[in-house]
Amino acid sequence: xxxxxxxxxxxxxxxxxxxxxxxxxxxxxxxxxxxxxxxxxxxxxxxxxxxxxxxxxxxxxxxxxxxxxxxxxxxxxxxxxxxxxxxxxxxxxxxxxxxxxxxxxxxxxxxxxxxxxxxxxxxxxxxxxxxxxxxxxxxxxxxxxxxxxx
Numbered sequence: 001x002x003x004x005x006x007x008x009x010x011x012x013x014x015x016x017x018x019x020x021x022x023x024x025x026x027x028x029x030x031x032x033x034x035x036x037x038x039x040x041x042x043x044x045x046x047x048x049x050x051x052x053x054x055x056x057x058x059x060x061x062x063x064x065x066x067x068x069x070x071x072x073x074x075x076x077x078x079x080x081x082x083x084x085x086x087x088x089x090x091x092x093x094x095x096x097x098x099x100x101x102x103x104x105x106x107x108x109x110x111x112x113x114x115x116x117x118x119x120x121x122x123x124x125x126x127x128x129x130x131x132x133x134x135x136x137x138x139x140x141x142x143x144x145x146x147x148x149x150x
Contacts, residue, residue: 002068004061006051010040069102071109076102117141 013036049055051131065094067076097118101109106127111127119141132146 002061002073003045003047005043006046006049006054007043009038009040012037012039067100069105070100071105072102074102076100081129 009028011027011031013022013027014037015022015027015030017027027036031038046052048058049061061133066145068074069076088130114123115126115136116122116128116139117124117140118135119137122138122140124136124138124140128139130138130142130146130150132150137146
């Protein structure tokens, strides 16, 4: 499951939300308009929401088995294979895994993402780089010797 942010808000009001006449959005709007008082708002990043005491198991954000695009954060479909795996991590959405982009982001970013070729030190397009024994090689240096040990 991806990292989420947990926000705790304390709003003091003359209205009783238990009556059903006042909703959360009414309380928040009143606090913004000055008709209620917000004494505290705190947001914390929760790396693993399912381990948090307030997590109720909702699938609103997807299930823990889902894979997410490292750029836009959208869940990826495994069956439809609407994503591309990269040999490097472009963010921490899938902490510790190779980078994964949805097709839209891959198409948009593939021209922008570069890696450094270990052979010559030049930046080369990531989608054209070869990952060989932990190093990135561009087409500029990818020769028969390297191909034979792949």
